[in-house]
Amino acid sequence: MQHFWVVGTDTDVGKTVITTLLMRQLQQHDLQVTPYKPVQTGEVCDNGHCYYYDTAMYEKYSLQRLKQENLNGYSFKEAASPHFAAQLEGQQINVEHLLKQIQLLQQSYDVVICEGAGGLFVPLDTYGENTLLDVIVQSKLPVVLVTRTTLGTINHTLLTLEALHARNVEVLGIVFNGDTGSKMEQDNVKTILQHHDLPYATIPKLQDILHIVDYSISHTSLFERLVKYETSIN
């Protein structure tokens, strides 16, 4: 059994793209894999067709048949923080329900990849009682951290790793996403790895996200770590 979270230093860093990529690559290893997005916000409507980017990406690119009911806990229309998007619809996010869903999925799949929403301290309720990080801690699952390669990433990445370490969350590795190959980006990656010697993968900025189907991370230290990883849960 090997289950983990894909968390980010921020919203829009590429968690969904990396979750989708890891899902495909692990599926190619003959593992039964499902992604799971506990809370997604921001419905997209295009010519009368409405969908959520995260779960739509999983379904579009999965190499295995996914069960829609297994992909998501809560979806809220407003593109906002989960606590506020839920409030606008008069709803509340039940953390116990999310944890139960994650546990049940672990019994049916070889790999459950849970995708965070925004960064670690995103609130799930208006009282500030629960953040995404609280759910991660209670799930007892390790994380893969997705971060940008661009200016500002050193600080965001080190802060996020410090928060994870403070809560004893295991970090399986880092994905540096959206690399354009500049000298500064190379130095950003090197500097972060000097502080935290972790398995990693660097993903280029793709011209079109469709190219995700051609991209392989099987040669990276991060992927090696993931296929070897055995969780203590179960």
Ligand SMILES: Nc1ncnc2c1ncn2[C@@H]1O[C@H](COP(=O)(O)OP(=O)(O)OP(=O)(O)O)[C@@H](O)[C@H]1O
């Ligand atoms: N390596 C990449 N190359 C090109 N485009 C990318 C890459 N990674 C992400 N993107 C694009 O950047 C945008 C944000 O990515 P994504 O939706 O994966 O972020 P996220 O971290 O999952 O955000 P959220 O917090 O909303 O879940 C998307 O339009 C996605 O297609």
Ligand SMILES: C[C@H](N)[C@H](N)CCCCCC(=O)O
């Ligand atoms: C709408 C967006 N794409 C995400 N789904 C939610 C991001 C919440 C970020 C909250 C914050 O840190 O201010």
Ligand SMILES: [Mg+2]
């Ligand atoms: Mg996403």
